[in-house]
Amino acid sequence: MRNSEIALIFNQIADILEIKGENPFRVRAYQKVVRVLESLAEEVEEIYQTRELKNIPGVGEGIARKIEELLTTGKLQYYEELKESVPSGLVELLSISEVGPRTASLLHKELGIKSVKDLEKAVRKHRIKDLPGMGEKTEENILRGIELLKRRKGRMLLGKAYPLAQSIIDSLKKLSEVDRISSAGSLRRMKETIGDIDILVTSKKPAKVMEVFLSLPQIAEVLASGETKSSVIMEGGLQVDVRVVKPDSFGAALQYFTGSKPHNIKLRELANKRGLKINEYGVFKIKSGKKVAGRKEEDVYATLNLPYIPPELREERGEIEAGQEGSLPKLISLKSIKGxxxxxxKWSDGSDAIMELAEAARKLKYQYIAxxxxxxxxxxxGGLSERDLERQIAEIRKVNEKLHPFRVLAGxxxxxRSDGRLDFEDxxxxxxxxxxxxxxxxxxxxxxxxxxRIIKAMKNKFVHVLAHPTGRVLHEREPYQVDMEAIIKEAKRTGTFLELNAFPARLDLNDVHCRRAREEGVMVTxxxxxxxxxxxxxxxYGVATARRGWLEDKDILNTLSLKELLKILKRN
Ligand SMILES: [Zn+2]
Ligand SMILES: [Zn+2]
Structure with a gap:
């Protein structure tokens, strides 16, 4: 159990004791230990193995026994019983930044409020403002706190979280005090939705880095600020944690905080078998305690006799075994995309002319767009009629004359339709x-x-691609009930390509479907x-999802040059 986890439990104990109006000295004793634990450089677990817990400042007989119980059983009986003694929602009230234990207890006693939901109702009915010490301003603040809490709990689309993280990283990178910097966590693994953003930094002057970070304009709320770790909520509700780590632990920390958890658990098991211990500070020999890696992430993997595993693959979906066998895929990268x-x-519901789109695509060094x-x-x-389409084809021809050898494909x-027939005749x-x-x-x-219905459309010999195959829109619409296994098999049979729609709210195919397509030998566009x-x-983001789906250049149609692409499209 890590220091932060123990601190969290003791913090909750202090909160509950305070809600219950217990002796303030006891409350403060727990709060003090929390502060000590948060700033302790050494893991309590390590101290426990080598010396007395009572050596830790603020830890007396009673708390030492509780820490020991947590370390040995992973649980604390006292805490479990304490939690039972108050409505669970009441403790959650404390995660609203405007609500402290005294307020929570008052709200409970006066208005019977037992949860965030109750509180929101009471605020909206303006029942709070007349309580002692409260007012209209308090109601506004509480409501804002509730909104933030809700957003904090939600996950954000990769397409929103990624640019946000990048802008923070860019602001910090500019500092001469920052040596190395990287995102970690699900963002570095490029998951389709992100819970919060982790950023790791090495620096000789952590205080300066934190000062600049905490003064960024997009910050809505500072949750915690310290020399080695600060947490904030950004406008839009995303939590961002910045950690400053030692240079000789940077690789280990990066590996550790990138996860995923199942991937890291598997690595830890491998390490154990080799007499090694792996944590956020480095890789250590269990017997001698000697550090054998930590500065570079590659070295962490190398001590386990593994090649570097790209973050997008670290989901414990066979990547470790593939690493051992030397069969990791050579993942596609953005620069392989040719169009x-x-x-x-704007012929349908887009906003730009074909020429503008083609010019923009040329700037991306593409050879073609469809x-x-x-x-x-x-x-x-704004769907096109047959007549419109013919006129559009004529316009595309003209654009192509001007932009040769760049090519706009007419598509x-x-x-x-609902019966599986297509909207246009062959x-x-x-x-x-x-x-x-x-x-x-x-x-x-x-x-x-x-x-x-979909299979019927795929059987049409003029159909090259099935677009956004499951129809999902993240946070808005579930995928339709389609049997994707059947679709992938049919794609193989009919030579239909499956689209990975890179629109950030779609990312459809998802990573798992991409991988299945690859296994069945179906090419993705x-x-x-x-x-x-x-x-x-x-x-x-499409490329990132493809990488999560283990796709290589050869699995993706638009890594082909224009000439090769046209040949394949005609053959179809
Ligand atoms: Zn569509
Ligand atoms: Zn579309």
Missing amino acids: DLHVHS ICDHSKSLGVA SEVDI DILKELDIVIAAIHTGFKQDRETITN LGTDAHHKMQLDSMY
Whole structure:
């Protein structure tokens, strides 16, 4: 058990004692230990193994016994009983920044408030302002605190969290006091949603780094500030923790805080078998305590006889075994992408002209983009009629004459109607360079109906790609009931490519489906579904998801040069 975990429990004990109106000296004794634990350089666990716990300042007989119980059993009977003695929601009230133990206890006694939900109701009915010591301002503050708490609990899309983290890192990087800096946690693993952001820094002047961090303008609330660790809530609700670590522990800390937990547990087991101990400070020989790695992350893996494992793979999904066998994939990277295969123009619901999009794509060093506007039955999205499409093809030809050798592919995101028929007849589909088919209505069909509907569309020989195959929109819409195993098998059978839609709220295929596609030998296409030229940049998140899905260059259609791509699209 780590110091921070023990501190958290003692902090809760202090809070509960205070809510209950217990002896203030006892409350303060626990609070003091919490502060000591938070600033202690050595792990309590280590002290326990070598010396008396009572050597720790502020730790007396009683608290030493409680720490021992926590270290040996992972639990504390006293704490468990104490928790039972107050409504659990009451303790949660304390996680609202405006509510301290005394207020919580008052709210409970006067208004019977037992949870955050109760409190929110009471505030909205203005029942708080007339309590002793409170007022309208208090109500406003509490409400703001509740909003922050709610946002804090939610996860944020990678597409939002990543730029935010990058801007913080960029601000800190500028400091001459910062030597090394990196994100860690789920953000570094590029998960589709992010709980909070961890940033690790090495510096000879940690105080200066923290000072600059805590004065960043986007900060809504400072949760904790210290020499080696500070936590804040940003505008928008995301929590950001910055830790300053020692240079000779940076690699170990990076490995440790990047996770995932299951990946790290597995590494720890491997280390144990080799007589090694691995933690955030380094890799140590168990017998002698001698440190054998820590400065570089590669070295941490090397001590376990493993190659470096890219963060996106660290989910304990076979990456450690693959490392041992030397069969880790050579993951795709953004610079391998030669074009974007799903872009909307202002012909349908996009906002830019084809020429503008093409110019933007050339700036990204692409060789091609595919304009795939919506088809006629999608009236709400400005779907194109057959006539429109023909006129659009003519415009694309003109653009291509100007931009040669860059190439705009004439495409369509043709709607799969509810019975599985396509929105356009074959005679117009065959005029197009690329056809991507997708569902935009009838999401509630049952599993069999919707799966057969999609399969019927995939059987059309002019359909190259199935776009956003599960239809999910993160935080908004669950995937439809489609049987993805059946779809992947059908893709293999019909030679249909499956899209990884890189729009940050979609990332559909997800990482797991990407990996299944690869295992079945189905190629994936990357498309941003950009409706604005700025959104071409979301390719980055698509690539990240592809990497999480173990995809290599050869698994992705748009790593091909224009010439190779056209050959494959024609053959289809
Ligand atoms: Zn679509
Ligand atoms: Zn689209």
